[in-house]
Amino acid sequence: MNQGINVVGLYVDNQDEALAFYVDKLGFRVHTDVRNGSYRWLTVQYPEQPSFQLGLFMPGPPIHDEATAQTLRAMVAKGAMPPLVLSVADCRASYEQMKARGVEFTQEPTDRFGSVDAGFRDPAGNGWKMIQAPAGAK
Amino acid sequence: MPRRRDHHDLPPSIGAQANAGALEDPALLRRLLRAKDRMDAASHEAWPVRRLAEVSGVSEAHFARSFKRAFGVPPHRYLLTRRIEQAITLLRDTDLGITDIAFATGWESLGTFGRIFRDITGHSPGEMRVEARASQSQLECVPACVLKAAQRPDLTIAVLEKRRRDADDTVEPSTREVS
Numbered sequence: 001m002n003q004g005i006n007v008v009g010l011y012v013d014n015q016d017e018a019l020a021f022y023v024d025k026l027g028f029r030v031h032t033d034v035r036n037g038s039y040r041w042l043t044v045q046y047p048e049q050p051s052f053q054l055g056l057f058m059p060g061p062p063i064h065d066e067a068t069a070q071t072l073r074a075m076v077a078k079g080a081m082p083p084l085v086l087s088v089a090d091c092r093a094s095y096e097q098m099k100a101r102g103v104e105f106t107q108e109p110t111d112r113f114g115s116v117d118a119g120f121r122d123p124a125g126n127g128w129k130m131i132q133a134p135a136g137a138k
Numbered sequence: 139m140p141r142r143r144d145h146h147d148l149p150p151s152i153g154a155q156a157n158a159g160a161l162e163d164p165a166l167l168r169r170l171l172r173a174k175d176r177m178d179a180a181s182h183e184a185w186p187v188r189r190l191a192e193v194s195g196v197s198e199a200h201f202a203r204s205f206k207r208a209f210g211v212p213p214h215r216y217l218l219t220r221r222i223e224q225a226i227t228l229l230r231d232t233d234l235g236i237t238d239i240a241f242a243t244g245w246e247s248l249g250t251f252g253r254i255f256r257d258i259t260g261h262s263p264g265e266m267r268v269e270a271r272a273s274q275s276q277l278e279c280v281p282a283c284v285l286k287a288a289q290r291p292d293l294t295i296a297v298l299e300k301r302r303r304d305a306d307d308t309v310e311p312s313t314r315e316v317s
Contacts, residue, residue: 013164070162077167078208079174083284106175121175125168129284 007043009055010084011076012124015042018056021122025101026086028054039063077125084128091116091132161207169194170208173201174216181220182244187213221245222258223290229263230270236263258291 012018019042022028028044031053035041039062043053059072075081088094091109095118099105106127107119114134121127161167173193177185190213191201205213225243228234234242240251255263 073164074162074167077164077171079171085284104172107179121171125164125171 005052007053007055009043009057010122010124010126011059011072011081012056012122012126013058013073013076014123015040015056015058017123018042019044021103022054022056025098025103079121079125079127081126084126086128086130088130088132091118091130094118094130161204166196166204167208169196170201170205173205173213174209177213177217178220181217181224182242184244185213185217217244218254218258219291222255223286225251225255225263226259226266226270226291227286229267230274239263 010018019030019033022044023030028046031043031045033040033042038060040058042056044056045053059069060066061069064072095105095109098120103120104123105118105120107117109116109118116132118130119127120130173190176193177190187198187202190205191198194201196204202213205216209216211219221243225239228239228242229236232239236252237248240248243251245251245254252263255261255266259266261269
């Protein structure tokens with residue numbers, strides 16, 4: 001695919017902690033990790049989806065003034081950011097594996113009309129749904 | 139062009155209140171979110187403030203005050219929205235009887251369930267079942283779990299307040315609310 005969405009970012013309150021979470025607990029790998037002074041451009045990607053990078057960004061200067069950064073950190077911490085969806089082949093198996101690694105689940109795997117979904121949060125507060133599509137769905 | 143609505147448009151008292159009420163400590167918010175998540179995961183269970191405060195690792199007084207500042211509603215009222223949301227899902231997706239649904243979603247009496255359900259949604263559980271099933275088909279492309287949250291009843295004014303407005307201040311409080 002030559003055109004399409006390439007990077008979508010999340011705000012996190014601690015990039016080292018986020019990196020450890022997404023790589024060690026979720027199985028992502030680092031795509032780019034570069035710094036310029038206090039600014040750090042950090043993206044990870046899912047091994048099976050090389051065309052897409054998930055950015056793990058810190059609110060703060062030089063992009064945001066301190067008050068704005070504070071508000072963004074608060075919004076993330078109270079779970080007010082948009083929903084994120086991770087697609088998995090086997091929701092229950094992924095749940096067991098991730099739970100054993102210490103992922104904070106907000107919802108255990110639940111069947112809904114043939115699909116199975118669970119919910120978890122990253123350390124900053126971003127909420128994920130993990131969905132296993134019904135067999136035979138597009 | 140309509141003017142953008144921000145807090146300058148609010149009466150001064152409300153604007154000042156909103157400023158005083160903003161809670162911005164990410165570490166505390168994250169812990170409060172954990173308590174909110176736990177209510178989401180098991181809204182049929184009883185969630186006294188002591189239990190919630192324990193999840194968040196703060197004192198009971200601090201919890202009740204902070205939760206409302208963080209999420210705009212007291213914890214008890216938030217729990218009601220989750221129970222009604224769950225009841226609507228069961229009405230739509232299962233053939234369980236109204237009584238079974240009331241107990242499955244954490245209510246101790248059918249009367250309380252029916253009254254609060256009507257106060258919040260404007261419909262009886264039976265009417266809601268018909269309506270929710272009729273409007274279901276067009277929403278099939280939204281992930282079910284996201285949709286469920288989006289259809290959560292809005293409880294920004296208290297149940298009792300709604301009832302008082304309807305009944306012109308003649309109704310006595312029947313549930314105690316922690317604010």
